[in-house]
Amino acid sequence: MTRFALTIEWDGRPFMGWQHQKHGPSVQEAIEDAAHAITGEDVLVHAAGRTDTGVHALGMRAHCDIEKPIEPFRLMEALNARLRPNPVAVLACEVVPGDWHARFSCVARHYEYRIRMRRAPLTLEKGFAWRIAPPLDPHAMAAGAAMLVGRHDFTTFRSAHCQADSPLRTLDRLDVVAEGDLIRVFASARSFLHHQVRSMVGCLALVGQGRWSPEDVRAALAAKDRGALGLNAPPDGLYFVRADYPSDAASD
Amino acid sequence: MTRFALTIEWDGRPFMGWQHQKHGPSVQEAIEDAAHAITGEDVLVHAAGRTDTGVHALGMRAHCDIEKPIEPFRLMEALNARLRPNPVAVLACEVVPGDWHARFSCVARHYEYRIRMRRAPLTLEKGFAWRIAPPLDPHAMAAGAAMLVGRHDFTTFRSAHCQADSPLRTLDRLDVVAEGDLIRVFASARSFLHHQVRSMVGCLALVGQGRWSPEDVRAALAAKDRGALGLNAPPDGLYFVRADYPSDAASD
Numbered sequence: 310m311t312r313f314a315l316t317i318e319w320d321g322r323p324f325m326g327w328q329h330q331k332h333g334p335s336v337q338e339a340i341e342d343a344a345h346a347i348t349g350e351d352v353l354v355h356a357a358g359r360t361d362t363g364v365h366a367l368g369m370r371a372h373c374d375i376e377k378p379i380e381p382f383r384l385m386e387a388l389n390a391r392l393r394p395n396p397v398a399v400l401a402c403e404v405v406p407g408d409w410h411a412r413f414s415c416v417a418r419h420y421e422y423r424i425r426m427r428r429a430p431l432t433l434e435k436g437f438a439w440r441i442a443p444p445l446d447p448h449a450m451a452a453g454a455a456m457l458v459g460r461h462d463f464t465t466f467r468s469a470h471c472q473a474d475s476p477l478r479t480l481d482r483l484d485v486v487a488e489g490d491l492i493r494v495f496a497s498a499r500s501f502l503h504h505q506v507r508s509m510v511g512c513l514a515l516v517g518q519g520r521w522s523p524e525d526v527r528a529a530l531a532a533k534d535r536g537a538l539g540l541n542a543p544p545d546g547l548y549f550v551r552a553d554y555p556s557d558a559a560s561d
Numbered sequence: 562m563t564r565f566a567l568t569i570e571w572d573g574r575p576f577m578g579w580q581h582q583k584h585g586p587s588v589q590e591a592i593e594d595a596a597h598a599i600t601g602e603d604v605l606v607h608a609a610g611r612t613d614t615g616v617h618a619l620g621m622r623a624h625c626d627i628e629k630p631i632e633p634f635r636l637m638e639a640l641n642a643r644l645r646p647n648p649v650a651v652l653a654c655e656v657v658p659g660d661w662h663a664r665f666s667c668v669a670r671h672y673e674y675r676i677r678m679r680r681a682p683l684t685l686e687k688g689f690a691w692r693i694a695p696p697l698d699p700h701a702m703a704a705g706a707a708m709l710v711g712r713h714d715f716t717t718f719r720s721a722h723c724q725a726d727s728p729l730r731t732l733d734r735l736d737v738v739a740e741g742d743l744i745r746v747f748a749s750a751r752s753f754l755h756h757q758v759r760s761m762v763g764c765l766a767l768v769g770q771g772r773w774s775p776e777d778v779r780a781a782l783a784a785k786d787r788g789a790l791g792l793n794a795p796p797d798g799l800y801f802v803r804a805d806y807p808s809d810a811a812s813d
Binding site for chain 1: 570571572617619637638641644645648649650651652679680681682683684685687689
């Protein structure tokens with residue numbers, strides 16, 4: 310039995326998120342089906358995080374155990390061949406110790422959210438960004454974002470379906486970077502609550518539009534009440550960028 | 562009668578290029594249908610350049626004449642509303658003099674070609690870039706590109722279907738810029754022959770792979786023979802970026 314760590318990229322549009330769903334395709338199912346076709350084994354794939362319908366990944370980490378002897382490079386190539394035409398690709402594959410766990414060993418998760426500020430509908434970026442008509446003030450958004458960094462009770466920014474035991478999370482980074490009419494929001498934490506990034510970005514958009522002040526973000530956080538949420542951003546603009554592990558530093 | 566200049570963006574994947582085709586959808590048809598629905602007139606839309614199946618545009622310029630009195634902003638909004646769900650958007654619309662012609666008044670055309678250097682299949686960028694497995698040497702590609710800049714007979718880099726009177730063209734710019742595993746090729750000229758950019762990029766890819774030397778590019782050009790072409794790049798990575806007009810400087 311060998312444990313493999315995978316780095317995975319996908320276009321979230323055709324999937325009902327990462328996790329198995331009864332009523333539609335999931336990224337997990339696509340990868341497990343491909344692994345089964347290669348090995349004949351019932352392979353379970355565990356990811357660093359579960360993403361929602363329509364959410365993309367640039368570098369999700371996952372692991373699986375395989376009995377059949379196979380080199381990591383060969384496994385990656387075979388998975389990519391079998392994953393076609395699904396828009397899912399394995400970018401890296403390595404052997405890891407049997408106690409390495411994509412979810413439980415993960416010490417930091419990094420997301421990016423992309424807002425395209427313009428009036429016209431999106432074409433090339435349709436499904437890949439949240440379009441908001443200008444004006445949008447990125448400096449006000451950054452001031453609002455600063456209210457959320459640190460250790461807080463994020464109940465306001467948590468989906469009713471969130472299964473986490475505690476609403477306490479430490480948000481290490483929430484940066485707003487404007488590049489022309491693209492506004493990128495970078496969020497980093499050890500872990501996030503369900504819908505937390507989209508909920509935070511939704512409120513930052515209200516701040517950018519001048520409908521909320523940065524202080525309103527602080528008040529929404531302090532309310533610890535989902536009813537205080539201003540707006541939940543759509544999944545289109547959300548990307549799972551990277552997961553960090555203590556072992557990464559040594560192997561890089 | 563008012564002449565309107567349009568700036569248009571589209572995702573080329575579902576279209577058989579810009580121009581009307583009997584056997585499939587075209588961008589021109591989509592815009593003309595939208596204009597007809599708004600005005601009741603048979604509107605002809607002329608573009609700065611004709612693009613092939615699968616080629617994208619970030620800022621194509623076009624013009625059309627409309628009898629019905631309508632403000633440019635209203636026309637743009639109505640076109641965008643009617644164009645849905647086609648991945649075509651009008652980014653700008655202005656009134657221009659009756660002798661302004663999107664094709665004949667155009668003094669420079671700018672294209673970008675995107676190559677993604679990696680082994681794994683593309684997911685988020687599928688249809689939006691040409692994937693080539695590494696290694697690819699962008700410095701060698703730049704040296705090959707330098708062979709093509711200037712005024713030359715580009716017969717080697719011209720499709721058999723090209724309708725231009727002359728194979729002589731002046732290539733003002735052919736720059737190769739590497740950004741991580743993305744290689745961007747920027748091409749500028751007053752006008753291009755049919756398939757010229759894709760044909761040039763195809764040969765530069767051979768140089769990047771070490772299968773051609775930069776000198777081979779010069780030899781292919783000197784051959785003035787389509788048979789000397791090494792490779793035609795796929796449409797996926799090609800973007801019409803911008804068209805320039807003498808009037809732009811005054812209005813900007």
